[in-house]
Amino acid sequence: MKLTANTIFIPGATSGIGLGLALRFHRAGNTVIIGGRRQALLEQIARENPGIHTVVIDTADASSITSTAADVQKRFPQTNVVITVAGIMLPENLNTADFLATAESTVHTNLLGPIRLIAAFTEFLAGQDEATIMTVSSGLAFVPLPFTPTYSATKAAIHSFTQSLRVQLAATSIQVIELVPPAVQTALMGQEESANAMPLNDFLTEVMAILEAQPEADEILVENVNFLRFAEARGSxxxxxxLLSGH
Known part of the structure; x- marks a missing residue:
């Protein structure tokens, strides 16, 4: 993936990793469109960051994805990168059936949302000379956090889906990249000040450095995520x- 002169659509980019990536790519010389559910917040981000474009989208809603994808493709016909960053992470107690509503919401947002976005953009992106789909999984795709079982399961599914997507799109102009974050200091699970989470700016800096040094990389792995990513291979x-279970 080249780091400049792209037109990049990032749904779910009103905070955290999504917004951080949007601002880094914007500063690197890309046209960036961010999406989110809250119009007022989108307008605030656009005011504070001149040149950033915004669209309203609810990635848990199939019709919102379909209509917004059509709008982005019409208004920004040079769009050649889509980053499916939107996600939620919530605790669940599997001892009773009460967790089911949280599980269903998590699947709709974290798994069906990215799959629907990819379905809405794949044929369009295949018409560009150089295109990228970047999915966002997690280190927890490889070793689950038992406190958030459905989150971990959806991220494992995203990893698997991304591998299949890469194989099926190999003959197209679309590069498929999987971003695999560790715990990062964001609002996800209230980790803004967590000593166990990687500072957001450090994470973003390392990600951009990897993208620059390894433009053909299939997975973007910062050093902090390797203990999760390679736990199976290392026998750990x-x-x-x-450790993740608190034992």
Whole structure:
């Protein structure tokens, strides 16, 4: 993936990693369109960052994805990068059925949302000379956090789906990249001040450096996520799972 002269659509980019990537790509010389549910927040971000474009989208709503994708493709016909960053992370207690509503919401947002976005953009992106679909999974795709079981499961599914997507699109102009974050200091699970999470700016700086140094990379792995990503290969999966379980 080239780092400049792209037109990049990032739904779910009103905070955290999504907004951070949007601003980094904007400063690098790309046209950036961010999407989110709250019009007022989008307008605020646009005022504070002249040149950033915004659209309203609810990535948990299939009709919103379809209509907004059509709007983006019409208004920004040079769009050649889509980053499916939107997601939620909520705790669940699996001892009773009460977790089910949270699980269903998580699947709609974290799994069906990215799949629907990809479905809405793949044929369009295949018409561009150089295009990229970047999915966002998690280190928890490889070792789950038992406190957030459905979140971890959706991220494992995103990893698997991304691998298949890469194979099926190999003959097209679309590069498929998977961004695999560790715990990062964002509002996700209230980790803004967590000592166990990577500072957001450090994460973004490392991600951009990897993209620059390895433009053909399939996975973007900062150093902090490797203990999760390679736990199975290193024979440390059970140990890491126990650590994540608080044991």
């Amino acid at each position: 999966h059970d140990e890491v799972l126990s």
